[in-house]
Amino acid sequence: MPVTASRFSPAITGSKVPDVDVMFWVLKLLTTALGESISDALIKRFSPVPVVLATAVVFAVVLGWQLRQPRYRTAPYWSSVVMVGIFGTMAADSVHVALGVPYIVSSAAFALALVAVFVTWSRVEHTLSIHSITTSRRELFYWAAIISTFALGTAVGDLTAITLHLGYLASGLAFLVAFALPGLAFRTGLLGAIAAFWTSYVLTRPLGASFADLMGKPVSNGGEGWQSAHVAVVLAVVFALGVAVQRRRDVTRSH
16 A cells, blocks of 8 residues: 555654564553553542543644654654553543442443454454554554554453452463463464564553552552552653663664
8 A cells, every 4th residue: 555645744754653572562561551650640639530531632643743753753652652551540440430330331441442442453454563654644553553462451451450350460460471472372383473463562551550550559458568659669760761762773773
């Protein structure tokens, strides 16, 4: 399909997503943990409704910044992923807290939403490969899938830790194993690249969030009691350093 123009991206000149390597997964896991800790810190400190609305506005602005880029750029892309992590966490938690929807129901609903995105994306574009994100329409499908994976991962993580009483540590370890399995299956030829990528991508959300909750939740709730705000600050610093390293790598690759 030829490169197309849109009001978001007047002239897309290359792929809009980064290469998938070890650094990609490190930054992705940091965004999930950071999104969980920032969301928890904001909800505890401020009234939930205005915080969610304000976060939605910031998310829209940052995503608009990403959509207007002609190709992948480090800062807008990873800023968008962080905002998806924060807003997606708040949205998924609101379904449970505000509406009283059980985690098993919200997990099933978000899973169906993700399947709907993938089915529609596949039928329209005939591929789910992230290496083909070279048009505005494909990028919109990509971000719809990203948002759905974050919401699903948030609900599933809470389902295992709270509803199934596994706790944050056991959940985190279980998701760590589950996260590694698709990669191993791909390397042994048991799973295709696209299926392996998206399976692992979905699992990064509950994996990162489980360990963020383990550190930030009160001891009475099964956490270490370090406070979400403190965890968020530490993770933000580590993430910023990681993005700086990634930006240097991206600049080197572009020359």
